[in-house]
Amino acid sequence: MKEKFIYVCQQCxxxxxxxxxxxxxxxEWNSVVEExxxxxxxKRVTSIASSTHPxxxxxxxxxxxxxxxxxxxxxxxxxxxxxxxxxAILLGGEPGVGKSTILLQAADQFARNKQKVxxxxxEESASQIALRSQRLGVSTENLLVVCETTLEKIMGHIDKVxxxxxxIDSIQTIYSDALDSQPGSVGQLRECxxxxxxxxxxxxxxxxxxxxxxxxGAIAGPKVLEHMVDVVLYFEGTSSQSFRxxxxxxNRFGSTNEIGVFEIASKGLKQVTNPSELFLSExxxxxxxxxxxxxxxxTRPILVEVQALVSGSALAMPRRTALGLDPNRVSLLVAILExxxxxxxxxxxxYVNIAGGLRVTETAIDLGVAAALISSxxxxxxxxxxxxxxxxxxxxxxxxxPKAGIRLKEAERIGLKRAYVPSKVAKELNDIKGLxxxxxxxxxxxxxxx
Numbered sequence: 138m139k140e141k142f143i144y145v146c147q148q149c150x151x152x153x154x155x156x157x158x159x160x161x162x163x164x165e166w167n168s169v170v171e172e173x174x175x176x177x178x179x180k181r182v183t184s185i186a187s188s189t190h191p192x193x194x195x196x197x198x199x200x201x202x203x204x205x206x207x208x209x210x211x212x213x214x215x216x217x218x219x220x221x222x223x224x225a226i227l228l229g230g231e232p233g234v235g236k237s238t239i240l241l242q243a244a245d246q247f248a249r250n251k252q253k254v255x256x257x258x259x260e261e262s263a264s265q266i267a268l269r270s271q272r273l274g275v276s277t278e279n280l281l282v283v284c285e286t287t288l289e290k291i292m293g294h295i296d297k298v299x300x301x302x303x304x305i306d307s308i309q310t311i312y313s314d315a316l317d318s319q320p321g322s323v324g325q326l327r328e329c330x331x332x333x334x335x336x337x338x339x340x341x342x343x344x345x346x347x348x349x350x351x352x353x354g355a356i357a358g359p360k361v362l363e364h365m366v367d368v369v370l371y372f373e374g375t376s377s378q379s380f381r382x383x384x385x386x387x388n389r390f391g392s393t394n395e396i397g398v399f400e401i402a403s404k405g406l407k408q409v410t411n412p413s414e415l416f417l418s419e420x421x422x423x424x425x426x427x428x429x430x431x432x433x434x435x436t437r438p439i440l441v442e443v444q445a446l447v448s449g450s451a452l453a454m455p456r457r458t459a460l461g462l463d464p465n466r467v468s469l470l471v472a473i474l475e476x477x478x479x480x481x482x483x484x485x486x487x488y489v490n491i492a493g494g495l496r497v498t499e500t501a502i503d504l505g506v507a508a509a510l511i512s513s514x515x516x517x518x519x520x521x522x523x524x525x526x527x528x529x530x531x532x533x534x535x536x537x538x539p540k541a542g543i544r545l546k547e548a549e550r551i552g553l554k555r556a557y558v559p560s561k562v563a564k565e566l567n568d569i570k571g572l573x574x575x576x577x578x579x580x581x582x583x584x585x586x587x
Contacts (some may be wrong), residue, residue, distance in 0.1 A: 143171075143172055144172070145324065146160040146162060146163060146168050147169075149360065150360070156171065157169050172317075202221045205221075205247065205250070205252060206220075207219075208246045209408060211397030211398060211410070212397055215385045218391060220343050222342065223337060224337075225338075225367050226366060226367065227368065228345060228347050228370045230350060230372035230373065231374075234372050234374050234381060235372060235401070236306070237258075237269070237306055238406055239381075239383070239405075239406050240347065241256070241266070241270060241275055242273055242275065244280050245275040247301075247302050248278075248280040252279065253300045254300055254302040255283065255294065255302070256282045256283070256304045257284075257285055257291055257303070259284070259286040259306065260310055261284070261306075266282055266284075274404055274405075286320065287311075287313075288312065288313040288332060291333075292332070299340075301343070302342065302343050302345070303343070303344040305344065305345065305346050306347040307346075307347035308326060308329065308348055311329045312325045315328075321349075327362070331365065334365055334366065356369075363387065367387075367389045368388045369385070370383060371386060375494065381400075382397070382398060382495070383398075392436055395434065395436065413438075413439055413441075416439065416442060420492065423518050425512045425515070425517055426444055426447070427443070427509065428442070428512065428519050428525055429441070429443075429505070429553070430443050430505030430524065431544035431545070431556075432497050432501065432544075433501070433544060436543075438543045438544050438547035440547060440551065441492065441493065442491070442493070444489070444491075445488065445490075445510045445512070445513045446486075446487075447482065447486070447487055447514040449486070455486045456486040458488045458489070459490075460490045461490060461496050461497060462502070466500070466503070467489050473507070473529055473533055474510060476533075477532065477579070477580050478507075478533065479584075480514055482510075487510065489506060499538075500529075500538070501544075503529040504529060504535055504558075504559075504577065504583065507529060508525050508557065520555075522552070522554035523553065523554070523555050523557065524553050527557070527559040527562075533580040534579055535577045536561075537559045537561040537562050541562045541566060545566060549572050553572065555573040555575060556572050557577050558576065560576035560578050563576035564576070
């Protein structure tokens with residue numbers, strides 16, 4: 138029988154009958170690669186007897202998943218309270234951000250808790266891993282390391298070792314002899330990930346899969362890879378920052394959008410259990426344009442510094458630059474301040490930054506961003522010990538935000554004295570004694586009170 142070839146986009150998995158320079162599905166250039174088609178004999182689908190049967194949802198017993206915890210509480214919190222046996226976790230991040238380091242530290246902690254761990258490396262040699270383990274102080278007999286890239290041989294090692302935790306670093310380097318395509322291709326990724334996840338669930342072992350990322354920051358390969366796993370984690374940070382963020386994007390066993398904070402130390406990654414103090418440690422208290430905002434990531438409150446700089450522009454179209462938050466949101470707040478607050482900003486360059494490199498996406502920091510812009514524009518610094526949170530509408534009104542209680546408790550814990558909050562929050566949470574709550578109804582009221 139004559140072999141058939143298809144052309145597959147390595148970014149989204151779209152298939153074509155002929156080569157194309159640009160994928161029509163995802164718009165990526167030079168991503169369509171020729172692959173040998175597996176072929177299939179089409180058969181008429183007939184019903185067969187099944188060992189399972191439909192049942193009312195009210196009769197299904199909800200099982201509580203037992204979790205395996207480690208001494209890395211930041212990792213356990215992001216996972217939803219610990220590692221669930223039989224789960225598959227996909228970890229992505231930029232090259233050199235520390236994915237292998239945090240997994241080796243986590244493997245050591247699980248191994249010390251009498252869990253047998255198999256670490257499969259497809260990118261490094263055993264001696265390279267040994268050098269890193271010496272630097273990190275990792276040394277336990279329950280942590281087994283093998284350097285292998287062939288799926289069938291990895292399955293053989295799993296049969297022989299029978300681990301409780303499996304780490305694949307990385308899934309893009311694993312390939313199956315049953316497929317003719319190159320390692321890292323869409324077909325290899327999909328097939329290898331499916332086999333590893335199926336084996337993990339059948340044997341009730343947890344599996345970490347390390348994934349490469351594209352230049353846009355998304356995990357490389359077909360999107361179906363993220364649908365197949367139970368948890369998707371992103372390890373974020375740059376070489377210029379001294380800390381790393383572990384962020385949960387998908388979690389079938391816990392809350393999403395949780396974050397864990399780690400700091401780079403001489404012996405690996407160190408947990409930061411109090412990120413608010415870390416992000417506010419170098420904040421200047423007498424500089425106009427610097428304010429503290431109360432943000433929430435998942436269930437964790439984090440106080441961060443918002444910096445704003447407003448200066449006269451010589452350009453026909455003044456600059457609007459934002460780092461760490463949505464630039465469109467900043468442009469919207471500038472328009473609100475000009476239309477509803479009476480501030481002349483149309484001929485001003487506006488720069489807004491979240492100090493420390495953290496990225497905040499929630500609208501609860503609107504009030505703090507507006508206060509920073511007003512402070513920089515007027516040249517008057519916001520009094521020290523002050524925190525802001527609240528959402529702003531197009532009419533200039535200040536609206537309530539969820540989880541206001543934990544924001545105020547975090548501000549009180551680190552010693553802040555007053556909080557500018559929406560009026561509804563001030564009425565509902567007037568029993569907090571350590572903080573003076575200042576209600577804000579409108580942007581004009583904010584300008585008068587600060």
